[in-house]
Amino acid sequence: MQEIIKPLIQKNNTKIIFAVLDGLGGFPVDGKTELETAATPHMDALARISACGLHTPVGPGITPGSGPGHLALFGYDPVACQIGRGVLEALGLGMEVRKTDITVRCNYATIRDGVIVDRRAGRIPTAQSKKVTAKLQKAIAKIDNVHVLIAPGMEHRFAVRFRFPEKLPHDAADIPDTDPQREGLAPLPPKARSKNAERVVGILHQFLAQAADVLKNEEKANFLLMRGFSGMPDIPMFGEAYGLKALAIATYPMYRGLARLIDMEAPIIEGGLSDQLLFLKKNWENYDFFFLHVKKIDSYGEDGNFAEKTARIEEFDAVLPEILGMNPDVLVITGDHSTPAAMKGHSWHPVPVLIKGPYVYGGFCNSFTERQCHGGELGVFPSIHIMPIALANALRLKKFGA
């Protein structure tokens, strides 16, 4: 799809707001989904004049993670473009990642006599984790000719980036997790699953030995477990693919990471929805495309909290007039996947989407809900179609063929 589109791209001054309400889609409890329960007068009004539908990020029946969910929204085939968790985590923690890097997510863990007794080191406080990480970084800056960068995350989580002097082959990160996923077992030693991963595994053995020495006297964080080894994927950059200058407005590291992966600007911002909107307004003149990520809807879905998920949808609806006040040429409102409170997690259910633009028909839906969107003019369709429809409505695509 991106290959077809690339030669058709034309630039103009239109602006696109792409609001991702994380985990938006739901499932009925007592007959109504979260969206059907929420009072959303502004989204309902928009749905009546917008192109609506339900999109499937990966495929029917497939529950997407946040990575594939977002990539599909941005027009990337989520099966062809699989992004490692290590890269996402590293980018999310503000690390710059290059094609010469291998990244990995880590947990501090507690071991006794070589056996894991707590995979999360008692969820040590973030402040404590920061101190330990600084110590680790100070002791291990370089192994052979490989630079090591370590960044603390929340509680027991952190990420490590190994920067090699040369570009790495595509399967250099083909290394299973060292986390056995259960307490009472020993951590697994790093192992190469491909010839090209052997060089990386050599560095990992040295890293683990040095880290174990640095951590040995910590009470809880006296070891570390590694998951999601990954290198930078070889995918087109968003700006290049679509001719758009894009800004990500996301308060959670993971989503900034996703944005940076495709070279969107994603400055660190904190706070709630109102802070995000302030940031949107401040940067309005300097970008063409605004990826506005709204996290809390998903979080309450994951918690199984139907009422709070509903309330967070209403919270977004309440600020919608402010967003419309910016007069974007195209406004997309959708989610990266469904997170039904009834299922306490992501699900495979197609995700409602609404595209407001100057060249949509409208008139198909009465409100913005899963069931109404099913009858919308977009029908049920793969998520990667959203970007071309948004670009078309912004008149940013030329004709294909003569």
Add this chain to the structure above:
Amino acid sequence: MQEIIKPLIQKNNTKIIFAVLDGLGGFPVDGKTELETAATPHMDALARISACGLHTPVGPGITPGSGPGHLALFGYDPVACQIGRGVLEALGLGMEVRKTDITVRCNYATIRDGVIVDRRAGRIPTAQSKKVTAKLQKAIAKIDNVHVLIAPGMEHRFAVRFRFPEKLPHDAADIPDTDPQREGLAPLPPKARSKNAERVVGILHQFLAQAADVLKNEEKANFLLMRGFSGMPDIPMFGEAYGLKALAIATYPMYRGLARLIDMEAPIIEGGLSDQLLFLKKNWENYDFFFLHVKKIDSYGEDGNFAEKTARIEEFDAVLPEILGMNPDVLVITGDHSTPAAMKGHSWHPVPVLIKGPYVYGGFCNSFTERQCHGGELGVFPSIHIMPIALANALRLKKFGA
């Protein structure tokens, strides 16, 4: 798709009429599209008993040109089968094109002191252009062992076919336009972008030098600009692919050209819709498949003339009883793309289609409009699915697998 179908083809005596109302799909003005505004009692009655839907020729958000639009209708993947403008133009002007030919669209232009002062030579009258072209053809019939055929088009337009003695490699036409697209610049010399194009470019240099000499004393048409170098694409022929003897009934060169490209018979016919129907009746016994191309609906869409586009849709509706009177086994009514008067050009909006056949459900739509077709039994689907559905209704496809 064609590969799956080919072994399933069976012949019988059924007849299929495939009416392409060029640029049929529209966009609402004051709440109603052209089709919604037009009084089309016959199409509406048909829609109630037909399989209806909306088709996307290339993909969601992608605005198709006429070439890809038609190829998709005929079941050819328009991305895999990209046809050069030169070939389309040559075929449209009645030239036969083979795999040993390179074709190109040309404009007569006016140059002074080596600089283009008019890219269209004052849009010289067609009669005048014919005379100049005859002179050119007389002077240049052969260059080395390459036969040169030159055909006049409308006003300043013409096409040239270079027939080489041998089959040309696929990239032999990889040559940029010599038309710099702006006045005040010099024409660009032909340049080979691939090794295989060098042989062609050698001939082009000689052609241009000889042509410049022939034209030098013309007042306006004293030079020529070349665009859209292309060779014959390597695609299956329609008759072979589907086991159908096909007749194109098209009054415009471009659409006859498209038909000839896939080896449909496409005799030159002139006049309006009634002449086309007369021609259809006269040839009824001799063909299985009739591609009836109706141009004016698109033309008025391109002009932004909502009322006239609507009137031309009504004009077609008025002759529909005559078409039904032929008792085709399958009748398809659709467009090759949308051309909303509101947008004065092609657009990406899915195109309404109606398939009347003995084995469609019907009962989904009240009238033949974009919004009604949305709820039709075909839904929104890729255009390349139309041919198999038409063939199936004509009982021309055997079972797949045992």
